[in-house]
Amino acid sequence: MRRKTPGKQLRAIVCGSTFGQFYLEALNLLPEEFIIDGLLARGSERSAQCAKYYGINLYTEAGQLPDNIDLACVVLRSGVLGGKGTDLSQELLARGIHVIQEQPVHHKDMAACLRVARQNGVLFQTGDLYVQLPAVRRFIACTRTLLNRQNALYIDAAFASQVSYPMVHILAEALPSIRPWRTGTVSREGGPFQVLTGTLGKTPAVLRVHNEVDPNDPDNYLHLLHQVTIGTAGGSLSLTDTHGDVIWRPRLHITKNLGTFGDLAGAYPEHLLENSTETLGPSSSASYKEILTKQWPGAIARDLSSMREMILENFDTAMKSQQALLYSSQWQELTETLGYPVLRPGGSHQPLPVSILQTEAEKVAVNG
Incomplete structure (x- = not known):
């Protein structure tokens, strides 16, 4: 039986208290759209x-949930990562509750969840905060504009294997197509990075993947999250970091008919007047504290608002579901090519104050 369209505010729960805290904060940013009913966790x-911090109920079993829950945010490890997130998603969908499940989700598990969702007249989608971050959204928008005018000549991407699913999602949103996905050679010789060559769509691509993990602390010690450069005839467009600047670098082209250095210094060809490096939009420089407390909850809030809109408008999610299945399938193919991460236990946090580097940079500026 199809659920009745809920009112303006949706009653939501969050399942999982580790990364789930970011979802709780995101819901807290949207008081006119959601009522946070509670947290479903083990009771630690x-x-x-x-639960006390947000003034909400704490449930320790799905059977304790009230009947009026509209949306469940399942923020537990999915089946492909050895967790129970997918099983819980299917249980909640079967109860007629809309579900947004944190990525990654295996395409077979996703297909099963979508099937249960259809049978019960509710929506299922995966959550991915990374594509909702300001810098990533800016990169996607600029890439689409660029590739509407010039063809991509190459793709150079670097990322950690722990965030490979969002990398596939970012590329799929930015590029006209990532099909077919063909992997050429894989280099695993030394160093923390594995290098894959191949094609995305019809564009040559080099993927550098930090495929190491500390088994005692798998969410830390990543050398990077996401970096991407798209090269065209006019120049290259780069996402310098998941939370960093979007940079345009026009290609250097020295006009052949210049006679002397005086010609170069005087009669400028117009294209030489553009900066060799240009930051597109505002600088994205921010502390990790701001990123974790502001940008991440804000990005999740965008995902949740979109989910709410689809629920209220009875949005046909067939195409969106097919896209999600494609992302998951290609992510699975990528991870199978990479193989299991190399285990690097005993990681340690060794922060370096930026002031040390800034001092040296200022010396160069002073000394010329």
Whole structure:
């Protein structure tokens, strides 16, 4: 039976108190759109503290949930990562609750969740905060504009294997097509990075992947999150970091008919007047504290608002579901090509104050 369209505010729960805290904060940013009913977790001290902090109910079993829940945010490891997130998603969907499940989700598990969702007249989608971050959204928008005018000549991407699913999502949103996805050679010789060559769509691509993990702390010690450069005849467009600047670098072209250095210094060809490096939009420089407390919850809030809109408008998600299945399938192909991450236990946090580097940079500026 199809659920009745809920009112303006949706009653939501969050499942999981680790990364789920970011979802709780995102919901807290949207008081006119959502009512946070509670947190479903194992009942640890941390879970109790989270529930107390937001003034919400703490449930320890899905059977304890009230019947009026509209949306569940399942922020637990999915089946492909050895967790119970996918099983819980299907259980909640079967109860007639809309579900947004944090990525990554195996394409077979996703297909199963979509099937249960259709049978019960509710929506299922995966959550991915990375494509909603300001710098990534800016990169996607600029890439689309660029590739409407010039063809991509190459793609150079670097990322950590832990965030490979969002990397596939970012590329799929930015490029006209990432099909077919063909992998050429894979280099695993030394160093923390594995290098894959191949094609995305019809564009040559080099993927550099940090495929190492500390088994005792798998969410830390990444050398990077995402970096991408798209090269065209006019120049290259780069996302310098998931939270960093979007940079345009026009290609250097020295006009052949210049006679002397005086000609170059005087009669400028117009294209030489453009900066050799241009930041597109505002600088994205921010502390990690701001990123974690502001940008991440804000990005998740965009995902949740979109989900709410689809629920209220009975949006036909067939095409969106097919796209999500494609992302997941190609992510699975990529990870199979890479193989299991190299285990690097014993990682340690060794922060370096930027002031040390800034001092040396200022010396160069002073000394010329």
